[in-house]
Amino acid sequence: MTNGATRQRARTFLAHINTHEQKPHAPQNPLHKELGCAGKCLQLSDFELIKTLGTGRSGTFARVWLVRLAHPQEDDRDKVFALKVLRKVEVIKLKQVDHVNSERSVLEDVAGHPFITTLITSFSDHDSLYMLLEYCPGGEVFSYLRKAKRFDEPTAKFYAAEIVLILEFLHEQEGIAYRDLKPENLLLDAEGHIKLVDFGFAKRLGTRKPSKPKKEVGTCIDRNQGETYTLCGTPEYLAPEVIQSKGHTTAVDWWALGILIYEFLTGYPPFWNSNPMEIYKQIVNKPVTFPSEPHISDEAKDIILQLCTVDRTFRLGNMKGGAQRVKDHPFFRGVNWDDVYNRKSKGPILPQLKHHADTSCFEYYPPEKEGREQYSSELQKKWDSYFADF
Amino acid sequence: MAMAGNTFPGRAGSNPNPFGGPLGGGNERASSGVINRVVEEDENDTITSPTTPSFGFAKGNNSTFGAPFGNDGAGEGPPSSFRPGVGAEGFPAQYSMGRRTSVSAESLNPTASSNDNWTVPFHEKSQEQIARLKKAISGNFLFSHLDDEQSAQVLGALVEKKYPAKLKIISQGDEGDYFYVVEKGSFDVHVNPNGSLQSGTEGLGNKVATIEPGGSFGELALMYNAPRAATVISVDSESTLWLLDRVTFRRILMESTFQRRRLYESFLEEVPLLSTLDPYERSKIADALEAQKFPPGTTIIKEGDAGDAFYLLESGEAEAFKSGVDNPVKFYKKGDYFGELALLNDAPRAASIVSKTEVKVATLRKDGFQRLLGPVESIMRRTKYEQGVEEIDPLQK
Numbered sequence: 001m002t003n004g005a006t007r008q009r010a011r012t013f014l015a016h017i018n019t020h021e022q023k024p025h026a027p028q029n030p031l032h033k034e035l036g037c038a039g040k041c042l043q044l045s046d047f048e049l050i051k052t053l054g055t056g057r058s059g060t061f062a063r064v065w066l067v068r069l070a071h072p073q074e075d076d077r078d079k080v081f082a083l084k085v086l087r088k089v090e091v092i093k094l095k096q097v098d099h100v101n102s103e104r105s106v107l108e109d110v111a112g113h114p115f116i117t118t119l120i121t122s123f124s125d126h127d128s129l130y131m132l133l134e135y136c137p138g139g140e141v142f143s144y145l146r147k148a149k150r151f152d153e154p155t156a157k158f159y160a161a162e163i164v165l166i167l168e169f170l171h172e173q174e175g176i177a178y179r180d181l182k183p184e185n186l187l188l189d190a191e192g193h194i195k196l197v198d199f200g201f202a203k204r205l206g207t208r209k210p211s212k213p214k215k216e217v218g219t220c221i222d223r224n225q226g227e228t229y230t231l232c233g234t235p236e237y238l239a240p241e242v243i244q245s246k247g248h249t250t251a252v253d254w255w256a257l258g259i260l261i262y263e264f265l266t267g268y269p270p271f272w273n274s275n276p277m278e279i280y281k282q283i284v285n286k287p288v289t290f291p292s293e294p295h296i297s298d299e300a301k302d303i304i305l306q307l308c309t310v311d312r313t314f315r316l317g318n319m320k321g322g323a324q325r326v327k328d329h330p331f332f333r334g335v336n337w338d339d340v341y342n343r344k345s346k347g348p349i350l351p352q353l354k355h356h357a358d359t360s361c362f363e364y365y366p367p368e369k370e371g372r373e374q375y376s377s378e379l380q381k382k383w384d385s386y387f388a389d390f
Numbered sequence: 391m392a393m394a395g396n397t398f399p400g401r402a403g404s405n406p407n408p409f410g411g412p413l414g415g416g417n418e419r420a421s422s423g424v425i426n427r428v429v430e431e432d433e434n435d436t437i438t439s440p441t442t443p444s445f446g447f448a449k450g451n452n453s454t455f456g457a458p459f460g461n462d463g464a465g466e467g468p469p470s471s472f473r474p475g476v477g478a479e480g481f482p483a484q485y486s487m488g489r490r491t492s493v494s495a496e497s498l499n500p501t502a503s504s505n506d507n508w509t510v511p512f513h514e515k516s517q518e519q520i521a522r523l524k525k526a527i528s529g530n531f532l533f534s535h536l537d538d539e540q541s542a543q544v545l546g547a548l549v550e551k552k553y554p555a556k557l558k559i560i561s562q563g564d565e566g567d568y569f570y571v572v573e574k575g576s577f578d579v580h581v582n583p584n585g586s587l588q589s590g591t592e593g594l595g596n597k598v599a600t601i602e603p604g605g606s607f608g609e610l611a612l613m614y615n616a617p618r619a620a621t622v623i624s625v626d627s628e629s630t631l632w633l634l635d636r637v638t639f640r641r642i643l644m645e646s647t648f649q650r651r652r653l654y655e656s657f658l659e660e661v662p663l664l665s666t667l668d669p670y671e672r673s674k675i676a677d678a679l680e681a682q683k684f685p686p687g688t689t690i691i692k693e694g695d696a697g698d699a700f701y702l703l704e705s706g707e708a709e710a711f712k713s714g715v716d717n718p719v720k721f722y723k724k725g726d727y728f729g730e731l732a733l734l735n736d737a738p739r740a741a742s743i744v745s746k747t748e749v750k751v752a753t754l755r756k757d758g759f760q761r762l763l764g765p766v767e768s769i770m771r772r773t774k775y776e777q778g779v780e781e782i783d784p785l786q787k
Contacts, residue, residue, distance in 0.1 A: 234491070243613075
């Protein structure tokens with residue numbers, strides 16, 4: 001294929017995506033789903049990098065950029081996206097090959113959910129893997145929480161409700177455990193709604209059939225003949241069974257939701273220490289306790305305690321009834337769940353944005369270091385087949 | 391950007407006490423308990439922190455919560471349209487407000503589902519050595535929840551290594567792969583306040599502790615790869631350590647957890663009462679089953695008692711006895727189950743089950759089952775339950 005023809009396809013592809021963007025939150029017909037597919041026709045030079053928005057899990061192998069089209073058509077001049085760039089060398093070195101593949105494929109499956117960041121397409125070149133995502137201009141809930149010190153209950157309830165819908169969808173429709181819930185992974189869109197990002201640790205449990213027909217997975221050989229087990233997450237948010245290697249079900253996300261609501265309301269998580277081993281000891285051995293200040297309602301305390309229950313047969317969300325039981329908890333009294341899903345009301349925090357590509361809600365990230373390790377042809381020979389899905 | 395140059399965001403800067411939490415421990419070698427904490431201090435955020443957060447704290451700065459919020463660079467912090475309605479009262483002074491780094495260990499594939507020929511490494515030890523090692527790790531919560539098999543595998547996998555004097559065993563800031571138990575000699579612990587080992591005589595930082603035989607260090611490395619929080623140096627010539635690496639440790643845990651789950655799930659498939667469970671529900675139950683061990687001759691279920699739990703026989707043999715009948719009425723071996731009618735009703739147990747050998751059972755109580763999946767009756771109603779319950783279990787009259 002000539003270069004010109006490729007370009008033309010790239011433009012057509014993006015133009016097509018743009019029609020989705022008109023109504024970004026309309027549920028897609030899963031059978032005619034376009035979002036999230038690997039778009040072999042794109043390349044980095046199709047985009048202009050504007051500013052770093054984040055540097056991913058370990059600070060070295062991923063960097064998210066605000067980008068716009070390098071050669072936009074008239075209609076696309078204002079379009080901006082978030083481009084997540086993963087360097088193959090670092091992905092390999094940090095043993096994250098499985099995680100990035102799983103992230104891409106999970107994001108493809110869940111693209112279009114109102115509270116999950118939408119993967120538009122993915123592509124790759126010699127050095128890097130790319131995921132083109134919708135841009136969430138509001139920045140991290142984490143930043144607002146630290147700035148506000150803590151949220152009042154209506155604010156916490158608003159976000160918690162949207163997260164319950166995310167978990168219900170991931171667990172009960174997709175059979176996916178997210179495994180890294182925390183304020184740092186929650187972004188706000190322009191209307192103040194939650195967008196869950198970073199699916200690097202999301203895990204398909206394989207115990208529930210996918211609700212939609214699986215698309216062809218490209219030329220990649222299926223290496224996941226069996227389940228893999230990984231201890232992962234964020235220390236303060238790890239469920240006790242993860243610390244003790246006793247289980248790996250969706251129940252870990254309900255535990256983390258309890259920790260999250262606690263942190264929303266008090267400003268800090270229930271188990272913390274400068275020494276991670278001390279945190280783990282507490283998580284396994286200590287009950288959640290509440291400070292005398294601020295006042296936390298009985299409903300909030302109760303839902304936190306029910307979610308943060310060590311015995312998984314007692315953990316809310318994991319019991320019979322699943323997410324519905326969480327929705328029925330008095331903490332969410334008065335919530336109209338259809339309205340939540342349909343984004344009827346705007347969020348309690350509205351990002352102050354001067355224009356659609358405003359990045360003032362994101363922190364500053366220093367530029368990438370020079371002189372990074374090269375993706376040698378030797379590495380390429382050994383590893384490139386593992387990245388064939390991009 | 392006020393904190394742009396700070397490479398130690400997060401918790402690293404917020405706790406001036408290198409010993410972390412309360413010392414406690416109550417074991418006779420108080421020093422070793424302390425040392426674990428020193429060594430592991432801050433390991434997961436010294437180097438891998440993903441960002442230079444605008445909320446970062448200067449290293450060693452005992453600042454209060456509010457301070458860093460005053461110097462957000464203009465335009466860099468989050469917008470200020472949101473007016474917090476709450477004050478800063480009640481915040482723990484030492485809690486660091488930085489972004490938290492995700493952590494991850496290696497992905498492991500159970501040997502049963504891969505082509506891997508991994509077997510647990512085994513290094514011969516004397517009874518005396520095993521007893522010493524057992525004692526050394528007994529206070530550590532990473533080991534205290536292991537079952538007998540896992541413990542035996544971990545003890546077998548520890549490998550002995552001798553060191554000359556003045557050798558750096560681990561270096562602050564380096565990646566951590568191994569956990570160490572001291573067999574012989576003492577080991578000095580140094581912490582450089584800058585967060586990593588520097589060159590030169592001062593580069594080690596202050597000596598904060600000494601670890602003696604029976605003590606241990608580096609336990610965080612058993613969970614995931616995190617930078618070491620201290621440098622540890624051998625003091626004596628002919629020092630000896632026992633080593634355990636993370637992948638071996640995690641494999642031991644993963645393999646046994648995986649095998650047990652597979653076992654439980656296949657056992658559950660055999661229970662007619664539960665034949666309509668889908669794989670998702672089965673895995674939920676398998677997840678909730680608890681292992682119990684009984685010596686030979688134990689009455690696990692007593693005739694006439696109210697039934698409140700069901701059992702899967704994981705290993706060993708057991709027999710069912712009925713009053714007035716001399717010989718056992720049924721024999722149970724690995725993979726058999728009993729007491730499952732307790733899930734269905736509160737009828738008294740119709741027979742006693744007695745262990746013939748040492749047995750290991752997996753058990754779940756009725757209330758736990760119902761919390762997870764609801765009443766068994768509704769599960770049975772999904773399809774016609776054809777076999778009469780009387781034929782399933784001698785426990786039913």
